[in-house]
Amino acid sequence: xxxxxxxxxxxxxxxxxxxxxxxxxxxxxxxxxxxxxxxxxxxxxxxxxxxxxxxxxxxxxxxxxxxxxxxxxxxxxxxxxxxxxxxxxxxxxxxxxxxxxxxxxxxxxxxxx
Numbered sequence: 001x002x003x004x005x006x007x008x009x010x011x012x013x014x015x016x017x018x019x020x021x022x023x024x025x026x027x028x029x030x031x032x033x034x035x036x037x038x039x040x041x042x043x044x045x046x047x048x049x050x051x052x053x054x055x056x057x058x059x060x061x062x063x064x065x066x067x068x069x070x071x072x073x074x075x076x077x078x079x080x081x082x083x084x085x086x087x088x089x090x091x092x093x094x095x096x097x098x099x100x101x102x103x104x105x106x107x108x109x110x111x112x113x
Contacts, residue, residue, distance in 0.1 A: 005065035008110045012062045014102035015071060019062075022078060022095045023055035033084045047084060051077055068103065075099050 030048030033039035054074055061067035075096040082089030 005068055006107075007063060007065055007068070008106055010110050011103055011106035014106050015062055015068065015099065016059045018095060018098045018102050019055045019059045019071060019074070022074070023052040023059075025091060025095070026055060026078060026081065027052035029081055029085045029088060037085060039084050044084065047081060051081065071099060 026048055028048075030044045033044035033048065034041050051074065054070075054077075058067050058070045058074060061070070075092070078095055079089060079092030082092060
């Protein structure tokens, strides 16, 4: 299956900004999950730090079209972290909206159809 996404410099910059901020938030859910919500440390570290690292890796791959699909999957996983830290349901939706906005606004500004 071939992904046909036109990657623009503006789109790459905006999406990298969203993923960078999201990586910080996802890393910070680890101590909250452990201390406040009594999530087992192994699970909290695996999910929080694992998703934060995934955001950093995908940020580095944003020159390739498949990275935008991977970023979209990360948005769904970020929302799912709400099962560990309920506030992440809200924050995950916010980051998902920022992700979609970053893609569409950059494409519109740069005149890509």
